Amino acid sequence: MRLLLLAMALAAPLHAQTLSGQDFSNFDKPQESPAKRQQVTYIAEQQIVQANKPAVLELRFQVREGYHVNSHKPLSELQIPTELTLDAAPGLKPAAPEYPAGKPYKIGSGDLAETLDVYTGDFTIRLPVQSTPGPHTAAATLRYQACDRAACYPPKTLKLEVPFTAK
Structure with a gap:
């Protein structure tokens, strides 16, 4: 009888894992927290603008599903606005971004309801520029604060390169 109980006790965990069909191989590996990963992606596209004349670059972004980011003009001073900054570059004169x-x-x-002003899904920031002829790559930074239904995460910065040619 003891031998039978011992055999059943040893086989039970194996049988339970087989029945569950779940993979526990990553159980002990650390998972990346939402606070650490980028919730916004820049979709880089080569653009062509007219040289030495006012032009507009369109910077497309995508917010990860299940998240939103505060707009450039959040409704509360406690919320951190989305902000695009462009690094100085020779031959490039940027104007203020158009959000x-x-x-x-x-x-x-x-009584606890609150309305926020946010970006979700895809959004585009327009960047007025004037540039000299030739290929350019403008370096920029997007600063944003992402939130989900449960929490808002610390602000993040997304470094990006904006390729374009002025003809």
Whole structure:
């Protein structure tokens, strides 16, 4: 009888894993937290603008599904705005970025309800520039604060390169 109980005790964990069909091989490996990964992606596209004349570069971004980022004009001073800065570059004269309008996003309910002004999905920031003829790569930084339904995460910076040719 003891031998039978011992055999059943040893076989139970193996049988349970087989029945569950779940893979526990990564169970002990650390998972990347949302606070550490980028929640916004820059979609780089080669653009062509007219040389020595005012032109506009369009910078497309995509917010990871399940997240939103504060717009460039959040409704609360406690929220960190999305902000694009362009590094100085020879032959390039940038003007102030033109941000898209944010979308209203309601969180909470009842007396605790709050409406935010956010970007979700895809959004485009327009960057007026004037540049000398030739190929250019402008270095820029997007600073943003991403949130999900449960929390807002520390602000992040996304370094990007904006390739374009002025003809």
